[in-house]
Amino acid sequence: MTVSLLTLLFSNNITAQKPPVLSNLKVGDTVPDVEILNIHNYKSNSAKLSDFRGKLLIIDFWGTWCASCVSMIPEMEKLQKQFNGKVQFLPVTGQKAEVVLPFLEKLGRQNGSNFKFPEVVQDTILFNMFPHNLYPHYVWISPAGKVLAITGYDEINSKSISRVLDNNVKELEQKSDYRQFDYDLANPLVELLYGAPKNITLSQKRYSFFSNYVPGLPAGYHLENNDSLRLNDWRITCTNMSPFWLFRLAYGGSHYIPNACIDIKVRDTVKVRDTKAIFGKRWLEHYTYCYELSLPSELKQEAWEIMQKDLEYNLPDLNASIGKQQRLCYVLVRTSQKDKIVSKGGTPIADMNEFGYKLGNVKLKRLLSDLNFWYYDISPYCLIDETGYSLPADLVLNGNISDMDHLNKELNKYDLKFIKKEAEVMVLTISEKNKSMAN
Known part of the structure; x- marks a missing residue:
């Protein structure tokens, strides 16, 4: 089924009201001797x-x-x-x-x-x-x-x-910390920024919205089913995200694409992705965007394809595609047929912190997803599962599990191990359109 969407496009002279900068003591003030x-x-x-x-x-x-x-x-x-x-x-x-x-x-x-x-x-x-x-x-x-x-x-x-x-403070980049909007995710982002559009009834449940950086909104995304009387929709809301993360979400959907499975073929990568070296206010203002897509719940399976098309329209200089490629990976395998991870039941838990990881009554795919996202996203190798284990599992991994040698020592308790080998994985490619295409 093809969904007809009304895409809300706003001209450069229409902007959300800039929230006030938090300012009590400021640069140049003398600090009280509290x-x-x-x-x-x-x-x-x-x-x-x-x-x-x-x-x-x-x-x-x-x-x-x-x-x-x-x-x-x-x-x-x-x-x-x-x-x-x-x-x-x-x-x-x-x-x-x-x-x-x-x-x-x-x-x-x-x-x-x-x-x-x-x-x-x-x-x-x-x-x-x-x-x-x-x-x-x-x-x-x-x-x-x-x-x-x-x-x-x-x-x-x-x-x-x-x-x-040496009394040279001028070259330091000052941090502008904007007061965040009082933003309830149950409400449409477009209403927060611009009020209810006159030319669209949000109860129609079908719309998409794209804008530049909005001060005061945190960077990130949220997926929500809203079953209130006001709206009965399935909604994707993205705030102040780079093209890298927008494409990653649109082409990965509920499946997280590891960094090692993303190819960026763009001359100026600053326009696409954020790094510690460039992450600052000027970069945010130029290269991050907000996006929202709302659909009736029964059409949510089509959301990711629609988001892909919306990004193609709103980011006309960039191409994105996804397909299978052979990559060197860390592959999780079982080292014996003895089942040492079968769950004893209880409340499902997947808990991580600086000192380890605990999985309880949850399938192994959650472990792989968390390892890829939280611990190995900067690794040149993505982590995939070839154990064939489909039951809920219990395991506790202590210590620095961002170190593969240490992680394998912990996994050894459960007769599991990551081995490095070639495997077929889905790879997202972000590239530039040529000038003739962009025009």
């Missing part, structure tokens, strides 16, 4: 900000659930040692000590280190002085107590710190 409570790894359980005067103070707002924040902890330790006596990092979180301190202890053991930053937990004081939405969030304070910069993690490196110590 008392900070709940400090650990310090000479006392409280301090004043003036206690850190004489050094470049970098306040690190973070959370244990933020992968980027956690990855920066060892880097901050190296930088503090490198600039010994000149720089002080001060991690700050709103989480409780009983969550944060054991987490840091485990992370230290895993990295062969002993992180001894003064650690502020359960904070409200500094959060109120420097409100923000996106993590990680860094506030740079001069030895004299003035706010020098507010940045993301890209600027936390030796080159930037050296510049600031």
